[in-house]
Amino acid sequence: MVTRDTLIDMLNKIAETIIENKEFLTDLDAAIGDGDHGINMDKGFRAVIEKLHGVKDKDCGSILKTTAMTLISTVGGASGPLYGTAFLKASIIAKEKMELESEDIIRMFDEGIKGIVMRGKAKRGEKTMLDSLIPAYEALKISIEGGDTLTQAFDKASKAAYDGVEYTKTIRATKGRASYLGNRSIGHQDPGATSSYLMIKSLANFLSN
């Protein structure tokens, strides 16, 4: 079970991880995109940290919705609408809840991914964030349904997301700016898949501590 205090800690942990990896994400993006992924995500999550102070007493839905709207209005590029939409969809599941059960977290993850698919018109295998998010979601769901704790489930999700990032190195991008490179995008890991993996990994680390 995740209380709203824990939820805020988790979101802060995600934000810190993204901020720490600003340069890394920007370098990955410079290789196959336009080199702004880390810069934009850093800006967005710094704003999220600020905004979270103001929603400490709110329900989980409001906390997630604030996160979503902050990302939508600060990140820009493609990542802003995509991550923003994901958090917005998750916030609907968490609406008026003061704590989240493992089942809620599975549904939030599922709805978030559906939001990204809708907004980005992408699917798995196109060298996008979906290539780490979908395997992570599947691993999380199987793990929880098999009776694992949330900590164990996120650990497995994190490993699946990592494998997803590795997989993006082997495929050609057909969505986003990297698609302009054709086969030249092969060999590079996708920056969006990487930022998604880093978020999930930060949650796994947080829960195991």
Place this chain on the structure above:
Amino acid sequence: MKKVINNPQNVVNEMLEGMVKAHPEYVKRLEGFDVLVRVKEPKRGKVALVSGGGSGHEPSHGGFVGEGMLDGAVAGEVFTSPTPDQVFEAVKAVEGGAGVLLIIKNYTGDIMNFEMAQELAEAGNIKVDRVIVNDDVAVENSTWTTGRRGIAGTIFVHKIAGAAAEKGMDLPGVKRIAEKVIAGVRSMGMSLTPCTVPAAGKPGFKLLEDEMEVGLGIHGEPGIYKEKIKPASQITKDLMDKIFTDIKLEENDEVAVLINGLGGTPLMELYIVNNEVDKFLKKKGIKIYRTVVGNYMTSLEMAGFSISILKLDDELKGLLNYKADTPAFKQL
């Protein structure tokens, strides 16, 4: 990084302030937003045109706000799409009762952010439609890519759709004109040097002293191939050949030509390219109706240029001739 700036985080804000101070008779800034609109109140009953995108392409798009072209321009961070709230604010400010047309360059981020702004506007009962410019023939237009990018050909869309709106066409009419321009315009570019996004602090890619990159995007996205630098005549021919594989032009067809500098190439070289383009088209018996040479869709300090060719008919010619009076484009 060597740039005339104060703080990398504040370049867009300070640039917009400077633009407004340079052109107070044309544009004003929406307070609290990175949006430039015409200084005059929205004309009732006129379709309003809003464009925008990442900054770093100046004078695009704020420089084209004014009579006969755009009503509003939204500036994102350097090379980053503006956010939906900013676009929505521009739409609300310029809307004059006849609806708003969004002119979007074909990039994943731009489309998503403008699409979310459109959803916000429609929820507020503002009629909004959009067109997506995809003139760059360097990118294969197939199901395997996001599609061709929008580059300098966008200026022709601003000019011609802007004239249609100014003449009083309704939203579907202005959209039809914009789509006709998009269907008839093709562009291709090359670069000699990379450019540096202020917040990144280092160039987006590397080129050797004697190398050029062909088919490069306006955000420093790598091009389709690198090769040794060639004479202007040969570079021009390579780009024009590629453009001609993508658009059907026959003897006696009329075209408008835009030789666009990417920011770091002198006009001298752009005119040399224009001379080559003229020779190329004359040899094919294609008539040049209008030529525009200058820096319209730049890529920070990148050296290089793009060629845009727009196929014209009588309707488009009439609109191309219509008055435009903006900071960066005048047709008097």
